[in-house]
Amino acid sequence: MLSIVYTVILIVSFIxxxxxxxxxxxxxxxxxxxxxxxxxxxxxxxxISLPLGFIVYLLFFRPSANIxxxxxxxxxxxxxxxxxHWILPYAIDEWNKRPVFIExxxxxxxxxxxxxxxxxxxxxxxxxxQNSRLENFKxxxxxxxxxxxxxxxxxxxxxxxxxxxxxxxxxxxxxxxxTINEVETWTQYNRLxxxxxxxxxxxxxxxxxVTEAKGEFSSFVIQSxxxxxxxxxxxxxxxxxxxxxxELLDDIQLPxxxxxxxxxxxxKTSEIKDDQGEIRQESFEGTEYSDYLFDxxx
Numbered sequence: 034m035l036s037i038v039y040t041v042i043l044i045v046s047f048i049x050x051x052x053x054x055x056x057x058x059x060x061x062x063x064x065x066x067x068x069x070x071x072x073x074x075x076x077x078x079x080x081i082s083l084p085l086g087f088i089v090y091l092l093f094f095r096p097s098a099n100i101x102x103x104x105x106x107x108x109x110x111x112x113x114x115x116x117x118h119w120i121l122p123y124a125i126d127e128w129n130k131r132p133v134f135i136e137x138x139x140x141x142x143x144x145x146x147x148x149x150x151x152x153x154x155x156x157x158x159x160x161x162x163q164n165s166r167l168e169n170f171k172x173x174x175x176x177x178x179x180x181x182x183x184x185x186x187x188x189x190x191x192x193x194x195x196x197x198x199x200x201x202x203x204x205x206x207x208x209x210x211x212t213i214n215e216v217e218t219w220t221q222y223n224r225l226x227x228x229x230x231x232x233x234x235x236x237x238x239x240x241x242x243v244t245e246a247k248g249e250f251s252s253f254v255i256q257s258x259x260x261x262x263x264x265x266x267x268x269x270x271x272x273x274x275x276x277x278x279x280e281l282l283d284d285i286q287l288p289x290x291x292x293x294x295x296x297x298x299x300x301k302t303s304e305i306k307d308d309q310g311e312i313r314q315e316s317f318e319g320t321e322y323s324d325y326l327f328d329x330x331x
Contacts, residue, residue, distance in 0.1 A: 034125075039117050043069055046109040053105070056098040068094075068103045072110020075118055082118040087111040126215075133157065135209040139202060141178030143241045147232045154200060154209060163189045165198075166225035170235075170294075171256040176244070180204075181252070185259075187228055188219055195219045224261045226292050226328075231259060234327045235294060237277050243296050247321040250298035254319065257294045261328075264291050270323035279325065291329040297322045 043066070050065050058064070071094075074086025087107060096103045135157050139145070155161055170185040183202040188195050197214045235255075244253055265288035272279040297319040305314040 035117050035121055038121065039073070039113055042109070042113045042116070046106065046113075050102050050106050050109070053102045054099060055102060058098045061099065064099075064103065065106045068106035069110040069113070072107035073114040073117075074110075075114055082114070084111050084114050087114070129215070130213060133209075133211040133213070134206070135211070136207065137202075137209055138207055139180050139183070142172065142174040142180050143178045143244075145180075145240075147235045148229075151228060151232045154211070158198065158211065160187070160189065165189050165228040166222060167228040167231045167257075167259040168221075168225055169256075170231065170259060171254065173252060173254050175252050176250070178241075188222060188225065190222065193217075195222065221260055226259045226261065230328075231257070231292070234274060234292075234325075237274055238294070238296075238325060243323065246323070247296075247298040250300060250321070252299040252317075253297070254299060255294060255296050257292070259292070261290065261292055263288050264293055264324075264326060266324065272323065272325045273329055274325050274327040282326065286331065289326065289329050289331050291326040293327070294325045295322060296325070 046069055047062070047065060050069075051062060054061060068090070071086045071090050072084075074084075074089075075082045076085035077083075087110065090107045094103075094107075135154065137150075137153065155163075155165070166188045168186040168188060171182070172180060172184075173182040174180045180202070181204065185200055187198040187200065189198070195216050195218075197216050197219075199212045199214075201210050202208075203210050235257075238255075240255070243255075247253065267284045267287065271282040271284075271287075273282050298321045299317040300320040301315055302318050303316040304312050307313050
């Protein structure tokens with residue numbers, strides 16, 4: 034696209050400037066093109082483009098014929114440089130980063146099909162044929178199953194970069210909001226779980242039973258880094274998940290290499306009330322942890 038814009042500017046400028054010829058001069062048309070190209074010539078340093086050609090023109094070129102026309106050619110060239118190297122890339126980048134909104138009503142966490150949710154997002158983002166990796170999944174909900182927060186990241190590898198999709202459900206707008214960024218490196222990419230596989234395992238959890246087992250708390254969290262790790266956290270309730278079945282694990286069997294999903298309740302640790310007795314600030318901490326390990330290498 035940028036090369037097309039540059040070519041169009043060159044052609045339009047060439048036609049305009051040829052008509053502005055003031056003095057008879059051999060190879061005038063070629064010289065006009067040369068001055069334009071000189072004005073648009075860029076020097077790239079650490080991905081920053083500088084108008085080296087226009088600087089060279091100002092310092093060393095002193096034309097003797099058609100002075101104004103050649104000056105205009107170099108100015109048009111540097112304007113093309115500014116448009117193609119600075120303005121358009123910035124505008125394209127901002128356009129690609131614009132949030133994508135997917136209107137959708139979430140149901141209860143106890144009946145939610147996470148694979149269906151993911152499939153809908155894949156279709157909207159046109160990622161059906163992409164190998165997407167997942168990171169930083171987190172869902173917060175209350176005792177009655179109402180979801181209060183939901184977010185995760187998707188990573189898709191291109192030829193030399195990665196597309197990072199940050200997905201968050203906006204409770205107020207009842208829609209997914211997705212921001213897209215291009216990043217050059219992602220060190221842990223090869224250790225991240227494939228998104229399809231993660232949601233397949235998440236669907237195996239009986240979230241109602243998991244929640245009931247934690248006791249009388251008002252809010253709960255399910256989260257996962259999505260990264261394959263050497264798991265060795267002791268003094269938690271541990272389960273090995275395989276084919277929809279869960280098996281209780283003992284600390285003596287640790288450490289193991291696996292992916293895992295953490296579930297826990299939120300326990301209030303303090304609160305601050307105003308003069309009218311209304312709560313203005315609350316503090317919570319996680320409690321009653323139970324982790325579900327899958328794809329385990331014992």
